[in-house]
Amino acid sequence: MLTAEQTNRWLERFAEKIEANKDYLSELDGIIGDGDHGNNMARGIEEMRKKLQAADPASGSEVLKNASAALLSKIGGAAGPLYGTALLEMSKQMTEADDLSAVVKAGLDGVQKRGKAEEGEKTMIDVFAPVYRELESGNLTVEAVEAAVESTRELKATKGRASYLGERSIGELDPGAVSIGYLFISLIEEGLT
Numbered sequence: 001m002l003t004a005e006q007t008n009r010w011l012e013r014f015a016e017k018i019e020a021n022k023d024y025l026s027e028l029d030g031i032i033g034d035g036d037h038g039n040n041m042a043r044g045i046e047e048m049r050k051k052l053q054a055a056d057p058a059s060g061s062e063v064l065k066n067a068s069a070a071l072l073s074k075i076g077g078a079a080g081p082l083y084g085t086a087l088l089e090m091s092k093q094m095t096e097a098d099d100l101s102a103v104v105k106a107g108l109d110g111v112q113k114r115g116k117a118e119e120g121e122k123t124m125i126d127v128f129a130p131v132y133r134e135l136e137s138g139n140l141t142v143e144a145v146e147a148a149v150e151s152t153r154e155l156k157a158t159k160g161r162a163s164y165l166g167e168r169s170i171g172e173l174d175p176g177a178v179s180i181g182y183l184f185i186s187l188i189e190e191g192l193t
């Protein structure tokens, strides 16, 4: 599947997007959560960069595994274990699969197993699941990722911290959906889909 070099490029672009949008992500989380999502992600990304720069990986799978460990140990909150799981499951699948949709599906399944969220609950799953379907049909575009992110605005949160707000969680984007959207947009922009 992806080489170490391709996977490094993918994650470096993702890191740049998280850093550039750190305040925006925390602002979004301030509306429906506790305002830390951008900071959580940026902390994880900083550690991920350090780890990736120090490593000399033989495959894309190994890059994802190293990234997963960094994100798991530093993001914290609800998102840390979920991002850690997503990248770890994608890493495992990458050694076997020969198409990216199977890799993304493994990440999606891992996050759902851990977080128990279904589509429609205003979480990162509302981006992850449609991205998988569109990859599978050979149709994934930046616009489709952005539309999936935007679709979280009208949803009522029933998982995670935002669910404490009930109906008041309707009207803003889910911060985790926005951040995972950057992950998939980076993949497309690097020409890896």
Ligand code: ADP
Pocket: 029, 033, 034, 035, 036, 037, 040, 041, 076, 077, 078, 079, 080, 082, 111, 114, 115, 116, 117, 122, 123, 124, 125, 159, 160, 161, 174, 175, 176, 177
């Ligand atoms: P915390 O809520 O602990 O402060 P973050 O703010 O870093 O953690 O992350 C919040 C994001 O995590 C949400 O926007 C949502 O996308 C995601 N999330 C929370 N719970 C779940 C879950 N059970 N399944 C999938 N994603 C979830």
Ligand code: MG
Pocket: 029, 033, 034, 035, 036, 037, 077, 161
């Ligand atoms: Mg938060």
Ligand code: MG
Pocket: 034, 036, 077, 078
């Ligand atoms: Mg928090």
